[in-house]
Amino acid sequence: MTRLGYGEQIRRWRVEKFKKRASLINAGLSDVTVITAGSKAEGLTCVYESDRDDLLVLEGILCVEAGISLQTIPDGIGVYRMDTHAYSGHCRLLLERQTRKHFETIYNALFDNGQGDILLSSSLFLDELSAYIPTDSSVVNHERAGPSLPRSIGGEPHTVMVCALRCHCPSILQRWASRPRHWPSPVLVQKVVSLGANVTAVGFKESEYKHMEWRIGFNTGESELMNNLNDTQAKVYVMLKMIVKDVLRPSQKEITSYVMKNIVLWQAERNPQNKFYAQSFLHWLHDGLRALRTAIVTQQLSYYMIPERNLMAASGLTYRQQSHWVEVITDMMAEGPRVILGLPKIRRAIVASPEPMLWYSMKRMELEMLELENMILNVSCLENGVLDAIRQEILRREMEILMGIQLWMSEEGCTVNALTDIRNRMLK
Incomplete structure (x- = not known):
């Protein structure tokens, strides 16, 4: 499994690079924070092996449990009260405090339930979001799945975008933290608690009120657990x-x-x-x-x-x-x-000869490391001259590796594909 790309070294490398990518993206954002989630955050899939999950957390909004005083929350933050009288792990969001500056997608998803409460509808929010996200001829939008909006550019794997709101639910996290356990360690438990929670726009499938329910999640905490x-x-x-x-x-x-x-x-x-x-x-x-x-x-x-x-x-x-x-x-x-x-x-x-398999594994790992570095360059703020020089060197080495693989395939009597096809197959 290590030779197939699931070893400790490449796993840690992927985690580091995807964290760096998110950090560079967030340096230029103010209203949204991008968090890498899923298998990419855990380093457990190759760069093209599966979808890339991006969690987009809208800033300036906080969802809180019952019993938390609004006086403890800065005035500039919009607040929604979590009504957890829903299927476990889900809630409804009642508007407690709105701010002057608000997201249009949020504002248009509010509705009056006829009982004096203003609720935030998860289904209306997703409808607004789908219409709001810009696109162009190179971007293909795919069918919505739960709270996610999958899209792809060219032949690359889908980027799955999920918009979320920050959630302050200390009682839920403390119940998790206080369980008797062998793992994780107390230090890691407290780190997971400190990372908090979020809510995403999806209700329980069989709920009569699923169109206005939100699901409570712990993406960053779960990634931290998986990485340990x-x-x-x-x-x-x-x-x-x-x-x-x-x-x-x-x-x-x-x-x-x-x-x-x-x-x-x-x-x-x-x-x-x-x-x-x-x-x-x-x-x-x-x-x-x-x-x-x-x-x-x-x-x-x-x-x-x-x-x-x-x-x-x-x-x-x-x-x-x-x-x-x-x-x-x-x-x-x-x-x-x-x-x-x-x-x-x-x-x-298993059936492959050990020496060629080891050689191929090393080439595949180097190719993925180069591709991850190239991913970082695509969101970096380096000067154009420096950026071009580094990218050219990465491209030169990638071509060298791929041509070596192509020659090996030819000598083995395999059908020789275009270099881009070889790259995509190696990194899936």
């Missing part, structure tokens, strides 16, 4: 994601990678860290598969941050899917170590 998993735990998560994608192959997101993430976080919290080491990988992979099978059978999996929220609720799982997937997972668990041979990516790496 050890190498074995991170690889168990990656392998579980591969199994869902390549073996179970859900068609309507009945099971998502987020379910796998929560399974791994519960594993880490409930077991001593010294039990997670390289030789125990298969044990924890089987333990994760067992937890997934139980979640499918019972349609129950507690959200790691708010256990009362069931991640399998309204999943859309049919009885036929349940029966089939339970049978598949049971068979996989019975296979023992051979279970990993059912994954195309892993199987190809």
Whole structure:
């Protein structure tokens, strides 16, 4: 798995570079803060392997729990009170205080419920946002999914944008922090608490009032937790994601990678860290598969941050899917170590000759590092002359690597593709 791009070194490199990218972007913004979320923030996918999730947090607005005094919040900040009488992990937002300066998308999403309250509608907010986001001929907007607005430029993977509001919910975070646990450490627990929460514009699927509900999330805190998993735990998560994608192959997101993430976080919290080491990988992979099978059978999996929220609720799982997937997972668990041979990516790496595989792995890693550096340049503030010189050197080295791969493919009798195709395939 290290040779396939899931090792500790490249993982840390990705995390650092995506943090730097967000920092450079935010240096030029005032009303919005961009946060890298999902697998890119965790360093667990190659640069072109999956969507890039950008969380756009609107500044100057704060959502607060009941019982928090407005006197403690600066006058320049708009305040919404969280009504948590909704499905666990969700809330409705009631306007408490508006400021002179406000986002048009927010203002147009407000409505009177006829009972003297002004609420912020999640569905109206997304409608306004979809119409507001600028586009051009090179940008392709894709179908909206939950609170996200996916778009792509050219042939690159989707950039998934999710707009969020800051949320101050100390009671929820303290309930999480006070749980008895093996992991994370007290220091990390307090850091996660300090990172706070946000709400995104999506209600519970089966709620009668989903059009005005918002979901409470902890993106930055969860990324911090994932980045503190050890190498074995991170690889168990990656392998579980591969199994869902390549073996179970859900068609309507009945099971998502987020379910796998929560399974791994519960594993880490409930077991001593010294039990997670390289030789125990298969044990924890089987333990994760067992937890997934139980979640499918019972349609129950507690959200790691708010256990009362069931991640399998309204999943859309049919009885036929349940029966089939339970049978598949049971068979996989019975296979023992051979279970990993059912994954195309892993199987190809195992059957490949060691020396060429190692050479290819090193080239792929260098190519990705160069591509990440180029990503940073695209948002940097360097002078044009310096920028062009660095970019030319990166391009020169990328071409050198790709031509070497192209020559190797030709000598092996493979169909030789264009260099851009080779690059895209190597970085997926």
